[in-house]
Amino acid sequence: MAEVAGMEEEHLDDMNNGAEAKSDTENPCSSDSDSFDDDAEDLQLETLEKELAENPSSYDTHVQYIRTLRKLGLIDKLREARESMNVLFPMSPAMWQEWVKDEASLITGPEAFPVIEKLYERGVHEYLSVSLWCDYVNFVQEHDPSVRECSSDGIKKMRDLFERALTAGGLHIVEGNKIWEAYREFEQAIFHTIDDNNNEEKEKQIQCIRSIFHRQLSVPLVDLRSTLLAYKAWEVVHGNLCESNSSDLDGIPNHVASAYQKAMEMYNARIPYEQQISKQGEDDNEKLQHFMTYLKFEQSCGDPARIQLLYERAVAEFPISSDLWIKYTQYLDHILKIPNVAKCVYSRATRNCTWIGELWVRYLLSLERAHASEEELSAVFEQSLQCSFSSIEEYLDLFLTRVDGLRRRISPTNALEDGLDCTMIRDTFQRAKEYLSLHLMSNDNLLHLHAYWAHLELNLAKDPVAARGVWESFLKTSGSMLEAWQSYIRMEIEAGHIKDARSLYKRCYSKRFSGTGSEDICHSWLRFEREFGSLEDFDLAVRKVTPRLEELRLFRAQQESKSVSITTVKEIPAKVVSQKRKSGTRLTDEQSQPKLQKYAAYHSKGVLAEDTTRKSAEDVKFIDDKTNKPKSTDEQRINGSTSKNTKYRDQCTVFVSNISFEAKEEHLREFFSDVGGVTAIRILRNKFNGKSRGLAYIDFSDETHLVAAVSKNKKQLLGKKLSIVRSDPKRSQKHEFSRSNTITDHGKRTSAGEDAPDENRDLEGFVEASKESVAPHVSSRGKSTSTMVPRAVVRPLGWGKNEPRTEGDEKPKSNDEFRKMFLKTE
Template sequence: MEETLNLEQEETIHNGDQPMAEDVPQNPTTAPASDSDSDSDSDSDSDDEAQQKVELQTLETELSSNPSNYDAHVQYIKLLRKMGELEKLRQAREAMSELFPLTPSMWQEWAKDEASLTTRSEAVDAIEKLYERGVFDYVSVSLWCDYLNFVQEYDPMVRDRSPTGISKARSLFERALTAAGLHIAQGIKLWEAYRTFEQAIFLTINDSDIQEKEKQNQRIRTLFHRQLSVPLVDMKSTLQAYKAWEVEQGKVLDVESCELDGISSHVATAYQRALEGYNARVHLEEQISRQDISDSEKLQQFLIYLKFEESSGYPAQVQALYERAITDFPIASDLWLDYTRYLDKTLKVSKVVREVYSRATKNCPWVGELWVRYLLCLERGRASEEELAAVIEKSLRCTFSTIDEYLDLFLTRVDGLRRRFSFTGEVGDYSIIRETFQNASDYLSQHLKNTEGLVRLHNYWARLEQNLGKDLNAACGVWESLLKICGSMLEAWKGYIAMEIELGRINEARSIYKRCYTKRFPGTGSEVEDEVVGSRPIGLLLAWKSFRLFRLQQESKSTDERENPSKKNAREKRRPGSDLTQEQSPAKRQNNAAQNPKKVHGKDKAHELNLVETNEVEGMNAKVEKENSRNEHMKDTYRKQQMKDSTPGKTKANSKDLRNFFSDVGGVIDIRILQDKFTGKSRGLAYVDFSDDAHLTAAIEKNRQMLLGKRLSIARSNPNKSKKDNSGRDGQLEHVHTADPSSTAGGSVETSKGATQKHRVDNVQIKGKNTFAVPRTVKPLGWTANEPKTEEDETPKSNEEFRKMLFKN
C-alpha cells in the first residue's frame, strides 16, 4: 500500500485542495477518538469503496460500448487514480491517448504519478517519453518547465553536468524556447530557467580556466540579448537583471536606471522595438486573460488578437498565438482550419506543418477538409506511400458530417497518385490507382446512388483508365458498372456517350442511345440533345430524336390511360378490327383527335389522301417536343416561320382548295388538315376520304400535279399489309412522298382500304415506329418531275419501305 499512499499524497499536493496530514494543526484539547468512532469511520470507508466499485464498473461498461466518450474516459482515469489501481490506470491513460490528445495537466499528472513510484534509470526514459508526447499534443509553458526540471533532477548525465548531459539539456531548452518562448505572458519562465541553468554551469568551471569561463559568460550574455529582443512581460525587470549581471562582470552601469546608457546599440534598438511591440499587445493580452468572460467571448478575443498579429507581419508570433488559442480551444475546428491555412501559405518547413496537421486531425477528426489538406501537405513534403496510405485509412474510420467529404478524400488520394504516376514514377504501376477507385466505388455507391458525385468519380476513373492505364475496354467497363448503379440518371449516359464521341466511336455512341429507349429520365433530355445538335454526326442526331419520340409516346400513353381508363378498355376491344391502330404515328393520332372529323357509319369503303409540304417537315418535329424550358425558344421560332409563311408568293392550301382540286374526281367525303398545336398553322399534311375505289383511283392519278404553285405528293394509305379488317379485306398502308425539288413544298396522299370513318377517329393506341420526324435536310425521295411515271410508282409501299426511302437521303 506504500505506492498507493504516495500516489494519493501526490494528488493532494498537485490539486492543492487540502494540506497534507502532517500540516493539519492538532487541537490539544481534542479527546482521542473512541472505538465507536473508529468503527463508524471503517463502515463509511467500506461504503465508499463499494460505491467506487459500482461506479467503476458502470464506466467500464460505457467505455466498452462507446469508446469515443471523452468525458467517460476522464472520469474513469480520475476514479482509478483515486482508488490507486495503478495497472488499470496506465491502461486507461494509454487507451484515451490513442483516441484523444490529453490536456497538459493530464500529461503532468501522468508523468508525476510515474515519477513518484520509481526513479530508476529505465523509468527515467519512460517518463521522458511521456513528456515528449505531452509537449507534442499542446504547447504549454508549465508542461515544458516540468519536463526541464525532471531532466535536470533525474537524468544522471544532466545532473552531473557531463558534456553529453549539458548538450542534451541545451537542446531541450532550445526546443522549449522555439515552442513557447514567444508566449508573452509566460514565456519569461523558460528564458529565466535557461539562464539559471547556464549560470549554474558557469559556477562549476574552474577559476583557472579563464577561456572557458569567458566562453560561458558569452553564452549567458547572448541569452540576455535574445530575451531582451522578445516582447514579454516584465521587460524592464529583465533589463535591470541584465545590467546587474554585466556589473558583476566588471562593467560600469547604473543598475537602478531604466535607461539604455552603456548598452550596445544593437541590443538597445532590439529592446526598444520589443518594448513597443509589447505595449501594442498588452491590451489584447488583458482581454484573453480575463476570467469574467465566457468561452465564446474569449475565443472572439483570440480571433481579434490573431488578426492583429497577422497584420504585424511576424509569422513566428502568429504561430505562437495560434498555439495558445488551440490549447485553450482544442476542438474549435475553424481555428484549426485557419491555423493550417496560414501555415500552408507562410511556413515552408514541411515537418512543422505536417505535425500541426497531425494534431489538427486528432483534435477534430470529424472535419473532412482537414484530412484532405493533410494529404496534400504530405504530398508536398514527399511523404512515403506507406505514410499516405496510413493517413487515408485512418481518415476513413472517422465520422464526417456529409458523405461528400469521403468523396473528396478519395479524389484527393487519386489526384496525388496520378501526379506521382505521371511525373515521378514513384507509383509502381497503375494498379494502385485502379484499386483506389474500386475502393471508393464500393465505399460510396450505396450512399451516393443516383447522385452527381458518383458520376464524377466514375467519369474521372474512366478518363484515367483511358489516358494513364491505356485500356479502353476498362474505361467502358467503368461506365457500364456505373450504369448498373445509376442507370436512371441522364448524366451517367451523357458521360458515357461523350467519351465515345470524343474517341470517334460513332457506332458505339449510337448503340448507347438505342439502349436509352426504354429508360425514363426526369426532364426531357434536352441536355444531351444540346451536345449532338449541330456538331455531331447526323446518325447520332436521328438516333437521339427517335429516342425522344419513343419517350413521348410512352408518356402520352401513360397519361391517357391515367386520365381515361374507359377509353383504354375501348381501345383494347377495338384493336383487332382496326386498320389504323398498328402503324399510326403519335403525331397522326393526336392530330386526328384535334380535328374531330365527322363519323361515317355503314360498310362503305373509306379512303384517305395525305398531302404534305416538304418544306414543313421540320415543323412536324416540334409536334413531339414536350412543354419544357425550351418552349419559349420554340414558340419564337414558330412565330418567325409563320411570318415567313405569310409573305407574298407563299400560300397554304385549305379544305376548300383541296375540294376544288379533286372536284373533277368527285366522291370526296371528308378532308382533315393537320395543324401544329403551338401555332395552329397547317403542317402540310391532309387526309382526304373517298366514297369508293373508283374515286380513289382517279384521285391517285392526280399525283405530282400543282396546287397553288406547289407540287403535291399523293399516296394510297393502308395501315397493315399482314392483317385483315372486320369485313375480311386485306389492309395495306402505303406512304409515297414525291415532290419537285425546285418547288418550295410538296405533298403526300395516304389512302386506305377497308378503314371506316369510325376506325379513323377513335382515340386508339398507336404502335409502330415514327416516320414523320425527318430533318429539313432530307431530300424528297430522289425523283424529279421530268422522270417518267413507272409501274413501281403505283405500287403501294409499306411503312418500312417508306421509312427506308425517307432516311436514305
C-alpha cells in the same frame, strides 16, 4: 473539449498508504461505512467501463474513468486507461503533469528517468504549455546524470532542450520569461563550475550568458525592465559596466538599447489584446473572438513565429474549434510552408476534430508535400474513413484526394515508388463506388467519380476494356442520364474509337431523356456522322433519327397546343363574353328538338335537381354527429361527402398511379422521405366505400423536390412499381372548360368542377408520355380515346368543326332513338 479540473493532486502512494482505519472495537460503524463506500466505487467503476465499451469516443467518460481508478489506486488499470485515452484524444497539460507525478512516485532508480522523460516528450507535443516545459527542463536537470555532472554531452543536451523550449514558448508575452530565466540560471550554474584559472572558458561562458540576456531583451515580455536591470547588475559584477544612478539605458550597447526599446513598443501595443483574452467571466465565444482579433493584429505585423505561437495558445484554449484549426492549417500551408511543422499540426487537428472531413483531406495533402511514405499515407486514409462526417460528399472528397495522390506518384513523369501500381487506384475507386452508391443522392457526384475512373483506366493504365467496363457498370443504374452517355461517347471519340462511339449512339438515340435530351442526342449523332462517318453511315443515322425526331416533334406540338388553347380561353375579351351571354336566349330558342328531348329526359331523372341540391350544399361544413366537430378530410372521403367545391391548383404536384390498395398516407410519405419537401398527400378514394383507388396527388414545397420525386418513377412501394408523373394544371383547366358538354360513361351530364375526376387528365398525360410513338387520339392500348361519345358524333383526325359532313356519314341519332334501341334489345 472538457478540461480535467479539480482532480486530486496527492500521489498514489499517499492514497495507497494513507492513515489506517480504526479498529472495529474502537468504531463499530467504521467497517460498515468503508464497505459501503467500496461497493459504491466498484459499482461506479463497472458503470464507467460499460459506458466506455459501448462508446469509446466519449472524452468525458475517459476522464471520469481515470479519476476513479486514480482514487482507488488501481495502478495497472490506470496506466492502461491513460494510454487508451491518448490513442483517441490529446490530453491536457494538467493531465500530463498528473501522469508524470504519479509515475515518478511509483518508479525509482535509474529505470525511472527514461520512462518519465518519454512522458514529458509526449506531453509537450500536444499543446503549448510553458509550465509543462519548465517542469520538463527542471526534471532533466535534476535527474539526468550527465547534466548533473556537467559533462559536455549533458550540457549540449540541456542547451538543446532549452532552445526547443524557447522556440515553443519563449515568445509568450505573459509566461515566456520563465523559460528565459531558467536558461540563464542553468548557464550561470555552469559558469560557477569552471575553474577560476581557466580564464578562456570563463570568458566564453560569460559571453554565452550575455547573449541570452541580449536575446531576452529583444523580446516583448512582461517585467522586461526588471530583466534590463538584472542585466546591468550582472555586467557591473563582471566589471564591464560602471554602476550609476542614471537612466536605465546608460552604459548599454546601442544595439541592445535599440532592441529593448523596440521590444517595449511591441509589448505596449499588445497589452490591450492580452488583457482581452485573459479577462475573467467572459463566455467561450467572446474569448475566441478576442483571440481572432489578436491574430488579425499579429498577421498585420507579419512575424510568422509570433503568429504561430498565438495560434498555439488559441488551440490550447479551444482545442475542438474546427474553424480555428482550419485557419491555423491554412496559414501553415500558404504562408509558413514548413512541411514537418504542418504535418505535426494536422495530426493534432484531426485528433481534436475527427468529424471535419476538410481537415483529413488537407492532412493527406500535407503528408504528400512532406514526401511521406505510402504506409503513412495509407494509415491516415484508413483512419479518416472510420470517422463520422456530416455529409457523404466529405467521404467522396477523401476518396478522390486519395486517388489524386496515387495518380501523381504513379504518373510516368515521376519515379514510380515501390509497390505502387494502377491496381491500387482501381481498388480505391471500387471501394468508393461500393461505399458511396448507397448514400449519394446526386447522380452528378457519381458521374464525376466514374468519369475520373474511366479516364485513368484509359490513359494511365492503358486499358480501354476496363474503361468501358466502368461506364457499362454505371449505365446499369443511371442509363436514363444523358450526361452519362455523352461522357462515355466523348471518351471513345477522344480515344479514336469511332466504331465504338457509333455503337453507343445506336444504343441510346431512342431512349427517353429529361428535357430536350432526346432531341439533343439525335442531333449529336448526326453531327458525329458528319465529322467522322462515311456517306453510308450518315444515311443510316438519318434513317434512324428522322422518325424519332418526328415523334418527339409531334409530342411537343401536342403539348404546346394544349397550353395555347388554355391561354386563348383565358384571353377572350370581356366584351365578346358579354355578347355571347346576351345572345344565350336566342341560341336556346334555336336548339334542335333532339337536344330538347335530351334535356327533358335528364330533367325527368332528377339530374338537374341533384345538381341544384349539390350546389346549395357545397358550402355546408361536414360535422361529426358524435363530437359535433368538423370531420377530417379522410372521413369526408370515406363517407363520400367531400366538398365538390374543393379546388387544387397543382402547381407543384406529382400524380402517382399503380399504388397498392394497402398503401396509406404514411407509406407514401416514407417513400418520398429521401426526396423531402412533401407538403400534402391526397389519396383518391371510392366515394361509396372509402377504399383507395390506387391513385394519389402529392404536393411539394418547390420545384427541386418535385423533380427529385419524378426521378423515382418505376420504384417499388409495397411490391408494386409506382408510375410518377408531374401533374399538369393546364390540362385540368382545359378539361374543366370542356366537361360542361361531356356525357360520362354513366350517362349523366357533368359540369366543370363537379363529378368528373381530376385524375383523368393526369392519366392521359402519363399514357401519352409513355408512348414509344406518338399518335394523336390513340390510347396506349390502341383504342379510341373518344369512346365516351357515340361514333357518329366523333370527327376523324383532321376534321374541322366548320367543315360539312360527307354524304356517306350516318345521321346522328337522338336520345329517343337510342332509348328505343335499348328497349328492343331488352
